[in-house]
Amino acid sequence: MSPGPRAFLADLVDYAGLFPPAALDLGPAVRNFAAYRGGADAWMLARFIVPAGRLDDLDAFADLFAAAPPARFSVLGHAPEEGGAEAWAAAARRTLDDARAFERRHPAQVACDRFELRLPAALASDADRLAEALGELDAAFRDGAATPPRAAVEVPFLEHPGTVGPAAQAVADANGRAGRPAFALKLRCGGVTPDLVPGVEALAEALATARDGGAPFKATAGLHHPFRNDDEAVGATMHGFVNVFGGAILARVHGLSASDLAEVLDDADAAHWRLDDDGLGWRSLQTTPPEVADAREQFALSYGSCSFDEPREDLRALGWIR
DSSP: OOHHHHHHHTTOEEEOTTSTTTOOOHHHHHHHHHHHHTSTTGGGEEEEEEEGGGTGGGGGGGGGGOSSSOEEEEEEOOOOSSSSHHHHHHHHHHHHHHHHHHHHHSTTTEEEEEEEEEOOHHHHTOHHHHHHHHHHHHHHHHTTOSSOOEEEEEOOTTTOGGGHHHHHHHHHHHHHHHTSOOEEEEEEOOOSSGGGSOOHHHHHHHHHHHHHHTOOEEEESSOOSSSOEEETTTTEEEOOHHHHHHHHHHHHHHOOOHHHHHHHHTOOOGGGEEEETTEEEETTEEEOHHHHHHHHHHTEEEEEESOSHHHHHHHHHHTSOO
């Protein structure tokens, strides 16, 4: 595998087969994940995304997790029972407890090493209170864990654009106090209706704000194809995962402004992009494989997709993977 594609695509996709538009039942989704783990493209696959409330249901499929290394899971948090930071923290702790119980039932076979927790707008807007809540959560992550997990906190930036800056500050502060990259932002890039798809300017602003605030991010929803594309079923133009992650990497390496990044996100022409031995390139901008790998590790982490097949089919058509 060429070093550029390896750096850009390794551990990029968190498989979300349970969620729309695929919306598979648990059995087919888990069997797909097990097959992907054993396939030639397993190096591109990161984790299976599962709601905390479905962890008990996974026990019936324990035989699919027997193959080493342990199957990795990203656990979606329980919804808080009421508003406020305390209720959010309690839901996060309940999510962690359920995940650890699942790990105890399947020792050395599963690892719940990522969590995805949706933030209420009020908490996302309060950098100090959120940083405090994240610090308390990291203490729980560390308790009894040889390798503490990490969490991505979802920011409602489409409805509340002003939440990204405070949340990014809180994540950076919490990571600094933890001495490790314990937390990241989670940015929703699409959905099943047009109102759930952020415009290029809004997404570019969110990505640039995360970068400037020193917060890594993971993405979710709508990123089935490499480049901007029209989705008739949704009735909207969807973002591409190469646009989003390539743009984020270029923005980090070259210091692109939000307006320049919006131009990258909006470019659906595959001829403007390169992914090869020299790294990742877009038009006149170039990043080396080590720069790509560093940006992926430190900033642009992964994205959730209900399909692992569509991205690979498109990448093969581009000649970027075999």
